[in-house]
Amino acid sequence: MTASIFSIRDLSVQLGNADILHSVSVEVGEGACTAIIGPNGAGKTTLLKCLNRILTPASGTLELRGKPLGTYTQKDIARQVAYVPQVSTTSFEFTVYDFVMLGRYPHLSPFTAVSKEDKDAVLYALTLTNLLPFQDRCMTTLSGGERQAVFIAAALAQGGSVLLMDEPTTYLDYKHQIEVLALIKRLHREENMTLVLVTHDVNHAVAVSNHVVGLVEGRVCFDGTPETLLDGDTLDTVFDTPFQRVPCAGQTLPLVIPGDPA
Amino acid sequence: MISPRNSLILLLVVAVLTLALCPLIGMKWIPLSTILHADSSVMDANIFWKIRVPRVLTAFLAGSALAVSGMVFQAMFRNPLATPFTLGVSSGASLGAALSVTLGLGFSLFGVSATSILAFVGSSVSILLVYGLTRLRQGFSTATMLLSGVAVSFFFSSLILFLQYSAELYNSFRMLRWVMGGLGTVGYDSLLSIFPFVATGVLLLAYVTHELNLLVLGDDIAMSRGVDVRKTKRLLFFVTSLMVGSVVAVCGPIGFIGMMVPHICRLLGGHDHRYLIPASLLFGGTFLTICDTFARTVLSPAELPVGVITAFLGGPFFVALLLTSKERR
Numbered sequence: 273m274t275a276s277i278f279s280i281r282d283l284s285v286q287l288g289n290a291d292i293l294h295s296v297s298v299e300v301g302e303g304a305c306t307a308i309i310g311p312n313g314a315g316k317t318t319l320l321k322c323l324n325r326i327l328t329p330a331s332g333t334l335e336l337r338g339k340p341l342g343t344y345t346q347k348d349i350a351r352q353v354a355y356v357p358q359v360s361t362t363s364f365e366f367t368v369y370d371f372v373m374l375g376r377y378p379h380l381s382p383f384t385a386v387s388k389e390d391k392d393a394v395l396y397a398l399t400l401t402n403l404l405p406f407q408d409r410c411m412t413t414l415s416g417g418e419r420q421a422v423f424i425a426a427a428l429a430q431g432g433s434v435l436l437m438d439e440p441t442t443y444l445d446y447k448h449q450i451e452v453l454a455l456i457k458r459l460h461r462e463e464n465m466t467l468v469l470v471t472h473d474v475n476h477a478v479a480v481s482n483h484v485v486g487l488v489e490g491r492v493c494f495d496g497t498p499e500t501l502l503d504g505d506t507l508d509t510v511f512d513t514p515f516q517r518v519p520c521a522g523q524t525l526p527l528v529i530p531g532d533p534a
Numbered sequence: 535m536i537s538p539r540n541s542l543i544l545l546l547v548v549a550v551l552t553l554a555l556c557p558l559i560g561m562k563w564i565p566l567s568t569i570l571h572a573d574s575s576v577m578d579a580n581i582f583w584k585i586r587v588p589r590v591l592t593a594f595l596a597g598s599a600l601a602v603s604g605m606v607f608q609a610m611f612r613n614p615l616a617t618p619f620t621l622g623v624s625s626g627a628s629l630g631a632a633l634s635v636t637l638g639l640g641f642s643l644f645g646v647s648a649t650s651i652l653a654f655v656g657s658s659v660s661i662l663l664v665y666g667l668t669r670l671r672q673g674f675s676t677a678t679m680l681l682s683g684v685a686v687s688f689f690f691s692s693l694i695l696f697l698q699y700s701a702e703l704y705n706s707f708r709m710l711r712w713v714m715g716g717l718g719t720v721g722y723d724s725l726l727s728i729f730p731f732v733a734t735g736v737l738l739l740a741y742v743t744h745e746l747n748l749l750v751l752g753d754d755i756a757m758s759r760g761v762d763v764r765k766t767k768r769l770l771f772f773v774t775s776l777m778v779g780s781v782v783a784v785c786g787p788i789g790f791i792g793m794m795v796p797h798i799c800r801l802l803g804g805h806d807h808r809y810l811i812p813a814s815l816l817f818g819g820t821f822l823t824i825c826d827t828f829a830r831t832v833l834s835p836a837e838l839p840v841g842v843i844t845a846f847l848g849g850p851f852f853v854a855l856l857l858t859s860k861e862r863r
Contacts (some may be wrong), residue, residue: 276753321754324757324758325757326754326757326758344763345760345762346757346761347760347762348759348760349760350758350759350760351760353758354755354758355755355758357752357754357755357758363798364750364751364805365804365805366687366747366804366805366806368710369547370806373753374744374748374759375759377745377759377760378760379746379750380744382740382742382743382744383740427758429788430759437757514769
């Protein structure tokens with residue numbers, strides 16, 4: 273049993289007057305790649321945003337490496353946990369290098385120049401994401417897929433070992449989806465990072481993760497391995513829709529297609 | 535767009551030239567030989583050192599403060615129209631000044647007139663009101679804050695109109711004149727009353743440069759990078775508003791600089807606040823100094839309110855820049 277990175281117990285979250293999460297309890301182990309799946313409005317992004325205190329829960333406990341998240345400063349959290357938001361259509365007028373350098377914020381002090389360690393971390397992040405040739409380009413000139421890679425690079429430059437990703441492949445074309453999924457696998461398997469990603473694409477979740485959490489209307493309705501998710505009718509319950517399983521050459525798990533057979 | 539470093543060098547050269555030349559210009563050109571004359575009884579030397587130099591320095595400081603405050607509010611709210619003025623600071627200050635005129639207050643404190651003091655109080659009250667209204671709603675969100683500011687601004691403006699409407703003709707004109715903004719009565723006292731606020735404000739802004747760059751990306755990203763967004767916004771809100779309050783108390787509400795100068799600086803050298811803070815300070819100061827020199831010379835010996843000039847010169851310049859900019863918006 274690996275040590276827990278996140279221990280979430282009876283977590284409830286309200287946004288305005290709406291109850292978004294109800295008594296959610298989940299453990300995320302060190303080195304795991306956890307996919308949070310569920311239909312729209314299930315509370316996936318809300319749960320993700322609680323993990324680095326972008327949102328504060330109404331009740332329940334949330335521990336990061338055994339310590340309550342509330343005892344950390346925001347900078348302390350950022351040194352350990354990085355976050356990649358949904359693909360943004362907004363453009364920022366920074367060069368790729370400067371934008372990725374902003375990821376070093378939790379390590380920077382006011383009035384001091386960036387150190388060699390900061391520059392090395394940025395170069396490492398740009399190399400991992402194949403962005404070195406783009407480093408002097410302005411963010412406004414990049415495609416959606418390239419911009420997503422820059423956001424991942426900035427998160428990697430933060431230097432933590434935990435990466436939270438919100439819908440990392442949504443709105444990307446197939447080529448960029450495959451590239452981002454390959455990068456996620458690489459970060460998990462070769463760089464030993466702990467990943468928590470939100471997605472509503474079950475095939476992507478199954479392809480990259482070793483732990484799946486299914487949310488429906490703010491409650492956990494599945495917590496297990498990808499293999500168990502595809503057994504029986506669990507998946508159909510999570511999404512309230514029937515799925516077909518299609519065997520895929522070279523893969524142990526089948527692909528799933530929503531809908532009844534024609 | 536030229537490189538940020540070259541933009542700064544250019545702005546610095548123009549600022550130094552402006553500061554060196556503008557005190558010489560006026561109803562009468564004062565030659566260098568007269569200024570360097572040791573005899574303090576020479577009238578032109580007196581005009582230069584006791585009237586024009588403090589006025590030019592105050593204009594520069596005020597322009598810098600207004601521009602950099604606008605820059606901060608635009609970053610904080612991620613909205614090109616957000617400035618302390620749109621958030622009610624100027625209407626609060628104007629209400630304070632209008633009240634002082636209505637009540638006929640004639641006292642002064644440490645050389646600062648009752649009108650200035652009430653204007654400062656007015657701007658502070660509007661800041662506290664906007665902040666209080668925002669706190670009533672959870673989240674300190676951009677939309678709530680902007681709407682609170684606009685609401686406060688409209689409310690104070692209606693009170694000013696009421697005071698103006700019910701005032702005698704002379705007082706009504708004094709109120710109108712104050713609302714137009716001007717640097718006609720400033721001296722070293724005014725300069726010294728603004729300086730501590732602006733100097734402290736600029737130092738604090740230099741301290742949070744990285745935070746400003748991250749706030750532009752949105753609250754979620756800023757928080758995920760480790761910025762204590764709530765604390766940083768509170769600090770920025772009060773520091774810049776007090777900085778603007780001190781300027782408005784002395785010079786009246788000189789509009790347009792806070793909105794226009796940061797935009798032009800962004801078009802010139804980019805969006806990084808390590809560049810944008812010094813650029814806004816230099817450009818804002820230079821711009822208001824030049825506008826004020828126009829204001830006191832164009833209809834000489836009469837003076838135009840400088841607020842009229844800033845809008846008159848700034849508006850078309852801003853539109854031209856937006857239309858000719860080749861940047862992808």
